[in-house]
Amino acid sequence: MDNKPYLKKVRDQYESYPYPFRDPSQESRRLVEIAIERIDLINFYCFKGACNFNKFRVLVAGGGTGDSIIFLAEQLKHTTAELWYVDISQASMNIAKQRAEKRRLTNINWLHASLLSLDENIGKFDYISCTGVLHHLDDPLLGLKTLKNLLNDAGAMGLMLYGEYGRTGVYQMQQLMKMINVNENQLADKVINTKKILANLPETNWFTHNEKFLVDHINGEDNGLVDLLLHEQDRAYSILDVYQLLEQSALKFVEFSDVKMRMSYRPEQYINDSSLLKTIKQRPIKEQHGIAELLVGAFKKHEFYASMNADTKASFTELSNIPFFFPSEHYKNLGHQLANAILASPNKVISMKHSSGFEFDLSASQLNYTIFKNIDGKNTLQMIFDEIRKELKSETLNNEQLVAYICQCFKPFIQLDWILLKAS
Numbered sequence: 001m002d003n004k005p006y007l008k009k010v011r012d013q014y015e016s017y018p019y020p021f022r023d024p025s026q027e028s029r030r031l032v033e034i035a036i037e038r039i040d041l042i043n044f045y046c047f048k049g050a051c052n053f054n055k056f057r058v059l060v061a062g063g064g065t066g067d068s069i070i071f072l073a074e075q076l077k078h079t080t081a082e083l084w085y086v087d088i089s090q091a092s093m094n095i096a097k098q099r100a101e102k103r104r105l106t107n108i109n110w111l112h113a114s115l116l117s118l119d120e121n122i123g124k125f126d127y128i129s130c131t132g133v134l135h136h137l138d139d140p141l142l143g144l145k146t147l148k149n150l151l152n153d154a155g156a157m158g159l160m161l162y163g164e165y166g167r168t169g170v171y172q173m174q175q176l177m178k179m180i181n182v183n184e185n186q187l188a189d190k191v192i193n194t195k196k197i198l199a200n201l202p203e204t205n206w207f208t209h210n211e212k213f214l215v216d217h218i219n220g221e222d223n224g225l226v227d228l229l230l231h232e233q234d235r236a237y238s239i240l241d242v243y244q245l246l247e248q249s250a251l252k253f254v255e256f257s258d259v260k261m262r263m264s265y266r267p268e269q270y271i272n273d274s275s276l277l278k279t280i281k282q283r284p285i286k287e288q289h290g291i292a293e294l295l296v297g298a299f300k301k302h303e304f305y306a307s308m309n310a311d312t313k314a315s316f317t318e319l320s321n322i323p324f325f326f327p328s329e330h331y332k333n334l335g336h337q338l339a340n341a342i343l344a345s346p347n348k349v350i351s352m353k354h355s356s357g358f359e360f361d362l363s364a365s366q367l368n369y370t371i372f373k374n375i376d377g378k379n380t381l382q383m384i385f386d387e388i389r390k391e392l393k394s395e396t397l398n399n400e401q402l403v404a405y406i407c408q409c410f411k412p413f414i415q416l417d418w419i420l421l422k423a424s
């Protein structure tokens with residue numbers, strides 16, 4: 001471990017304060033679900049819905065106290081997928097291992113090492129998760145390139161990097177605490193001093209302005225406070241910086257993994273003037289994201305999938321794909337429920353509210369009734385379209401028209417990841 005490339009000061013920090021704070025005894029009570037690591041979402045966005053996860057190789061780089069590796073291993077425990085965890089912090093790895101033991105997970109390989117030391121000897125991976133790690137490296141680009149070199153040609157990554165503007169105030173606080181703590185050697189004493197400063201932070205302080213978005217120091221025990229305000233190596237990125245980092249690594253941005261985040265990066269959420277909006281919507285998508293980020297100012301992180309390939313998302317034009325409501329464990333019967341709701345109020349409008357808070361109207365038409373009745377996680381699009389033609393006694397509705405109808409009328413469901421696709 002000691003000859004390998006990593007920042008000693010970062011390792012020391014995570015040995016004393018593993019992040020995020022996790023108590024392995026809690027595993028018997030709850031599973032921490034990490035949105036970006038949901039395999040249905042990874043499959044839909046990164047593998048055209050066509051991955052069956054057998055012999056699937058996963059690397060969690062900088063796995064910390066285990067949130068990502070545990071959630072992935074739980075979802076993949078009935079497959080032949082092979083998972084690898086890597087971190088420089090032994091203390092963090094011990095916590096992650098204890099969590100896995102509590103859950104009797106046996107599909108994880110553990111490596112106490114720097115991600116920068118990984119090479120072809122470990123083999124290539126289909127999916128690499130690296131959340132909240134690259135921005136703590138001396139050279140994040142080198143870190144990303146190292147991981148990209150470990151990716152299979154058709155592989156994908158789940159990445160999270162800090163957002164520059166949403167973290168306004170954090171770096172002033174880090175600098176302030178460095179000055180105040182200049183003569184302190186113990187991290188525990190630095191924590192005490194930080195709490196003293198936080199207790200009487202002037203209203204004008206930039207961190208005070210931003211504190212309602214940045215709560216790790218309140219909700220995350222001392223580990224959260226250290227990670228946020230006393231970090232030894234920490235930087236943040238604008239979304240345009242993120243695109244540049246990806247381009248320099250020959251990777252492509254696939255999609256934001258979180259629905260709220262994805263919707264919030266759309267300028268149309270904030271700009272009412274139609275001619276100004278039209279001009280902005282003509283700009284490349286990354287510039288639209290950059291404009292939304294500066295407009296909102298509160299995105300504290302960028303969480304997204306990346307791949308070497310451009311076209312990795314499952315498509316509604318592939319009629320052998322199966323639509324299903326996501327997350328499937330929450331919405332097993334939603335198709336039938338919506339069909340019944342349409343029956344109860346034909347030709348009216350049904351108000352829909354997604355768990356992310358977004359609302360939209362759904363027309364209670366005969367066509368929608370037939371579609372919903374048939375979305376059961378088993379029927380392919382082709383089967384649903386055939387059923388529509390049979391029930392509506394319409395030979396004139398062809399597949400292209402029905403694809404266009406679904407993409408248009410079901411747009412909110414698709415945008416909100418409420419309906420995903422998997423290959424049959």
Ligand SMILES: C[S@@+](CC[C@H](N)C(=O)[O-])C[C@H]1O[C@@H](n2cnc3c(N)ncnc32)[C@H](O)[C@@H]1O
Pocket residue numbers: 005006007010011014019020061062063064065066067068086087088089092113114115116130131132133136137227
């Ligand atoms: C903020 S924590 C994030 C943990 C986890 N990925 C998550 O999202 O919960 C950063 C982790 O990266 C690890 N780390 C930092 N530099 C590393 C390196 N060069 N190689 C491997 N892990 C590293 C730290 O030890 C720490 O556990």
